[in-house]
Structure formats: structure tokens, C-alpha cells
Amino acid sequence: MQTRRSPGPWLWPLGLAVVGVLLLLDNFLLLGDFNAFLLWPLVLVVVGAQILLKGDFLPHNTGQTFGITRGSVETATLEISAGAIDVQIRALQREGRLIAGQYAAQSRPQMQVDGLRAFLKLDRAATPWVSFSDWAMGLAVDLPWQILISTHVGQVNLDLSHVIVESTAISTGIGDIRFVCPAEVLGEIHLRSTLGNIQFITPEGVNTHIMVNGSRFLGIHADENRYTQPEPGVFEPHDVDPTLPFINIYLSGTFGDIYLA
Numbered sequence: 001m002q003t004r005r006s007p008g009p010w011l012w013p014l015g016l017a018v019v020g021v022l023l024l025l026d027n028f029l030l031l032g033d034f035n036a037f038l039l040w041p042l043v044l045v046v047v048g049a050q051i052l053l054k055g056d057f058l059p060h061n062t063g064q065t066f067g068i069t070r071g072s073v074e075t076a077t078l079e080i081s082a083g084a085i086d087v088q089i090r091a092l093q094r095e096g097r098l099i100a101g102q103y104a105a106q107s108r109p110q111m112q113v114d115g116l117r118a119f120l121k122l123d124r125a126a127t128p129w130v131s132f133s134d135w136a137m138g139l140a141v142d143l144p145w146q147i148l149i150s151t152h153v154g155q156v157n158l159d160l161s162h163v164i165v166e167s168t169a170i171s172t173g174i175g176d177i178r179f180v181c182p183a184e185v186l187g188e189i190h191l192r193s194t195l196g197n198i199q200f201i202t203p204e205g206v207n208t209h210i211m212v213n214g215s216r217f218l219g220i221h222a223d224e225n226r227y228t229q230p231e232p233g234v235f236e237p238h239d240v241d242p243t244l245p246f247i248n249i250y251l252s253g254t255f256g257d258i259y260l261a
Helices: 011-029 039-056
Strands: 004-005 063-067 075-083 087-091 097-103 110-114 117-123 135-139 145-151 154-157 164-172 177-180 189-193 196-202 208-214 220-222 228-232 235-236 247-253 257-261
Touching: 075 097, 075 135, 097 117, 145 154, 145 220, 154 164, 164 177, 177 189, 189 196, 196 247, 208 220, 208 257, 247 257
Parallel strands: 075 117, 075 145, 087 135, 087 154, 145 164, 154 177, 164 189, 177 196, 189 247, 196 257, 208 247, 220 257
Antiparallel strands: 004 063, 063 097, 097 135, 110 117, 208 235, 228 235
């Protein structure tokens, strides 16, 4: 596995330089009656900009890139406990790689291989609490994946339209889920968000059998041009291929909305 650090931040040095110059001028009474210490909110501005642009509170905790070669692996399990970190997953276009992308500081993916199966794990507990860099990665498209993701407030954005999926289970607290269904699923897909929204997208030609289970506080919004409702809480796309098996999708939540597109 190869890693490299992201380019160093510039906001912190710039902010410290500005504050230092103002304090120096104030010490030499060159600012008149102006009190330089009144500029302390500037520190909050720099901190907010650092998190917004770099994804981290501390300068040295920027995300790092990685890549793992496939080798003899024929199937893989990806387990992510993200906490407050956002997760993005897509198909990996580069051949010969098992997985590649970016991870938050000090949370390098841990990998074990048992026979022909690889087990990869990313854990928020291994990441400094001030680190908020996204976990963004691509998965190899020529082997089946078991994907397990849980977050507290982190968002989950998965485009698996070109990935072979063995099974998927995603659970968030107040984070939203956006999920593009793969065309080939060997098992089932389970998505749950307690307080967030779920956007489920069925690509053209993919047969999905979507079962929604939620409280009366959970709204369901299905595109009538795409889906029929053969029975309460069950949705299927119009443009199904009867020769292909259905993919069983289970969506659930307590508060929020579910959007089928």
C-alpha cells in the first residue's frame, strides 16, 4: 500500500502572520487607540476556513491518499465506522488496484487477507477528533464487495452503479445517505438513517424491489415516472427486464424523508 500526504495548508500560516503583524503594530503604538486584541474573532474565521477548505482543524491532519494492489484477492469486505466523517465510494477505473482514494489522518485502512478474501477496515476511533477529512475511495469493479458502513453525523454517498456487490448494510444517525444501486447484487441491500434523508437511485434497466419500513414521521417520495407501487411500502421501477432477477432493497428510518429516483 502506498500513501502520500496532501499539500500543506496555507490558511494557518497566513492567519498567524496577519495576527502577528497587528500585535506587533499595537505594541509599538502604531495603531493609535485601536485595540488589536479585539480581532480575536479572526481566529474563529481562520479555523472555520481551515475546516471548510482542508477538512481538518489542525494543519497536519489533512487527508492522505492511498492505493492497495489487488494481488490474488477474489472477494473483499469493506467495513467503515465513520462517526462524524463523510464517506464517498465509487467505482475504481484503474485496473490492478483493489481500492484507492483518500483517508482521514491516522486512519489508514487496515487490511487482512484470509485465503482469497480481503478484509479492510477504517475506524473513526483511530482518527484525531479534530480531523474531519472525508474518506473518499474507489473500489475494484471485477470482484464482489461486502460493504458495511456506520456513521453518527457523517454523510454517506455511494455510487455503486459499476461495482459488483455481495451485500450492503449502511446505517447513519443524523447523516444523509445517497445510494446509486449497482446492476449486480448477490445478496441484499439495507439502508437505514434515524434522523437523516435517504436518496435511492435506480439506474435504467436495473430491477429493484424496494421495501420501505418506517414510522409515521418518515416521508416517502417516489418518482411516479420511474416507480410503481404494487402494495403499500413496496416500489418497483417501470422499466424492468422480466428475464433478470430482482435486487431486494430494504430502506428504513424514523425521521426524515426517503426519495426514490
